[in-house]
Amino acid sequence: MIAVELRGVRKSFGTQRVLDDIDLSVPAGSVFALLGPNGAGKTTVVNILATLVAPDSGTASVGGYDVRTARDSAKGVLSLTGQSVAVDEVLTGSENLIMVSRLWGLSRRESRLRARALLEQFDLADAARRQVKTYSGGMRRRLDLALSLIRRPEVLFLDEPTTGLDTRSRRSLWAQIRDLRSAGTTIFLTTQYLEEAEQLADRVAVLAGGRIVADGTPAELKSQVGEDVVEIRSADDELLGAVATDGSVDGLHRAITQLAEVAQPDATVSLRSPSLEDVFLSLTGPALQQKEVQS
Amino acid sequence: MTALSPRRRVAVGVSELTFIERSLRRSVRNVDALLMAIMLPVLVMFLFTFVFGGSIDPSGNYVNYVVPGIILLCAGFGASSTAVDVAGDMTTGIIDRFRSLPIPATAVLTGHVVASLLRNLVATGVVVVVALAVGFRPTGGPGDWLAAISVVALYILAITYLFAAIGLASSSPEAASGYGFILLFLPYLSSAFVEVSTLPSWLQPIAQYQPVTPTIEAIRSLLMGTSMGNNAVIAVGWCVLILVIAATWGAWLFRRKAGHR
Numbered sequence: 162m163i164a165v166e167l168r169g170v171r172k173s174f175g176t177q178r179v180l181d182d183i184d185l186s187v188p189a190g191s192v193f194a195l196l197g198p199n200g201a202g203k204t205t206v207v208n209i210l211a212t213l214v215a216p217d218s219g220t221a222s223v224g225g226y227d228v229r230t231a232r233d234s235a236k237g238v239l240s241l242t243g244q245s246v247a248v249d250e251v252l253t254g255s256e257n258l259i260m261v262s263r264l265w266g267l268s269r270r271e272s273r274l275r276a277r278a279l280l281e282q283f284d285l286a287d288a289a290r291r292q293v294k295t296y297s298g299g300m301r302r303r304l305d306l307a308l309s310l311i312r313r314p315e316v317l318f319l320d321e322p323t324t325g326l327d328t329r330s331r332r333s334l335w336a337q338i339r340d341l342r343s344a345g346t347t348i349f350l351t352t353q354y355l356e357e358a359e360q361l362a363d364r365v366a367v368l369a370g371g372r373i374v375a376d377g378t379p380a381e382l383k384s385q386v387g388e389d390v391v392e393i394r395s396a397d398d399e400l401l402g403a404v405a406t407d408g409s410v411d412g413l414h415r416a417i418t419q420l421a422e423v424a425q426p427d428a429t430v431s432l433r434s435p436s437l438e439d440v441f442l443s444l445t446g447p448a449l450q451q452k453e454v455q456s
Numbered sequence: 457m458t459a460l461s462p463r464r465r466v467a468v469g470v471s472e473l474t475f476i477e478r479s480l481r482r483s484v485r486n487v488d489a490l491l492m493a494i495m496l497p498v499l500v501m502f503l504f505t506f507v508f509g510g511s512i513d514p515s516g517n518y519v520n521y522v523v524p525g526i527i528l529l530c531a532g533f534g535a536s537s538t539a540v541d542v543a544g545d546m547t548t549g550i551i552d553r554f555r556s557l558p559i560p561a562t563a564v565l566t567g568h569v570v571a572s573l574l575r576n577l578v579a580t581g582v583v584v585v586v587a588l589a590v591g592f593r594p595t596g597g598p599g600d601w602l603a604a605i606s607v608v609a610l611y612i613l614a615i616t617y618l619f620a621a622i623g624l625a626s627s628s629p630e631a632a633s634g635y636g637f638i639l640l641f642l643p644y645l646s647s648a649f650v651e652v653s654t655l656p657s658w659l660q661p662i663a664q665y666q667p668v669t670p671t672i673e674a675i676r677s678l679l680m681g682t683s684m685g686n687n688a689v690i691a692v693g694w695c696v697l698i699l700v701i702a703a704t705w706g707a708w709l710f711r712r713k714a715g716h717r
């Protein structure tokens with residue numbers, strides 16, 4: 162079953178075309194990561210799916226419900242943690258959670274219980290009775306995430322969920338995302354951290370220039386870059402250059418020759434498998450070094 | 457869209473109640489604004505009864521004249537923070553969370569409006585109690601009081617709606633608080649502090665034909681037994697007109713800013 166689908170979606174703001182014919186589909190129960198440089202339109206995609214922004218043309222559906230013609234049904238199955246934290250600063254953490262629980266239709270008693278459980282789960286129990294304006298950035302973000310998990314949604318949208326979280330909170334969120342996935346929730350996330358996509362995502366797509374320029378499993382995308390990456394680093398471990406190769410002896414030869422141009426006297430060369438970062442940079446960055454090697 | 461939408465899980469009225477509760481909590485926590493909404497009218501009353509009162513009306517009866525005006529000053533002042541609250545919600549991103557929930561997002565505005573109504577009625581009550589303590593001696597019976605409270609409530613509702621719309625139109629809470637002050641001048645250009653006939657002639661039509669004067673005169677008539685004329689009708693007419701305009705403008709702004717863009 163398909164949980165999230167975009168067909169021929171276009172969106173412009175004024176004269177600026179942000180999305181140009183986007184097609185995506187995410188199978189139910191999987192984790193999908195949308196990558197892309199700043200301003201690529203990731204948040205716009207999420208907002209279209211979360212029914213906040215209308216596409217200019219094309220169709221979008223969540224849980225089988227069209228976000229335009231069955232908007233209320235779509236809202237009923239999705240939950241959103243937007244890029245900017247959306248909490249009430251004047252209320253306490255606990256009051257925020259109770260408020261949103263009530264809005265989801267839970268009774269007062271259920272709301273209190275749910276709030277307590279989520280505060281515990283997101284490591285906020287000690288701050289439950291404090292006004293949110295006294296919270297640190299990471300605490301706000303955790304509360305924001307908790308507010309999206311009042312009920313286990315069918316589809317959860319997370320727009321850069323771990324920005325501003327420390328390593329421990331990030332790991333804990335990753336664990337929770339995996340738990341939600343095994344409970345059947347489809348997760349659609351955007352991130353700037355490629356390690357995050359690598360760790361979590363069943364499938365990854367890269368958005369650049371208003372189009373989807375790559376779409377596949379992390380392994381598929383990495384194999385597009387090449388078999389191996391040859392890296393050259395200076396004595397103080399600064400990356401001087403990296404070239405993808407096809408794994409053949411000739412390829413490696415060519416790579417080394419090319420890297421010799423940037424080499425410094427005591428630079429070292431190493432061979433590693435490609436990462437999603439290489440994929441990302443090769444698709445969105447200016448330096449398409451592996452193309453030169455292959456041509 | 458609404459006609460085809462399936463039955464909502466959330467019972468009718470629960471989202472409105474939840475938002476009213478939220479706005480009331482915020483009001484109570486915003487001690488500065490709450491104190492100002494009560495303190496400022498009380499101070500203005502002291503100023504006019506004790507400092508200027510003697511020269512305006514040497515008989516010492518000025519307090520009975522000025523209190524109805526102070527009541528409206530208080531109502532307008534307390535309602536202006538609605539603009540700040542609404543602008544805050546619209547610009548902080550929390551509106552997007554509410555809009556992504558299966559509830560009518562306009563309920564958040566209902567919350568602010570109802571909370572403002574209750575907040576201002578309480579503040580007005582405090583002002584009246586203080587007025588009684590400094591010599592305000594109304595002559596109206598219980599029925600007159602009830603009618604006066606209804607007029608005050610209608611006025612607060614109209615002004616609150618207007619400030620809610622101003623909040624929607626503002627680019628930030630700071631901007632919203634700026635617009636608020638413009639509207640607070642109206643009571644000073646009315647019959648609140650002196651009779652219209654004593655104003656400079658060029659100012660008299662402005663004072664006569666603005667909504668605050670008939671509203672004050674209606675309250676004055678109900679509480680102090682001055683002649684009513686058609687002030688009540690004009691006052692209610694003004695309030696309803698303001699309500700309709702503010703609600704239409706607000707609905708249009710809300711659709712534009714928080715609709716399905």
Ligand SMILES: Nc1ncnc2c1ncn2[C@@H]1O[C@H](COP(=O)(O)OP(=O)(O)OP(=O)(O)O)[C@@H](O)[C@H]1O
Nearest residue numbers: 174175179197198199200201202203204205206244
């Ligand atoms: N409401 C809007 N009005 C006008 N332009 C907008 C609006 N929303 C987004 N844009 C523009 O659309 C483009 C894509 O924005 P979007 O927020 O979707 O990017 P993003 O991929 O999420 O970026 P980031 O990684 O920085 O979060 C940007 O150029 C932005 O300026």
Ligand SMILES: [Mg+2]
Nearest residue numbers: 203204205244
């Ligand atoms: Mg974004």
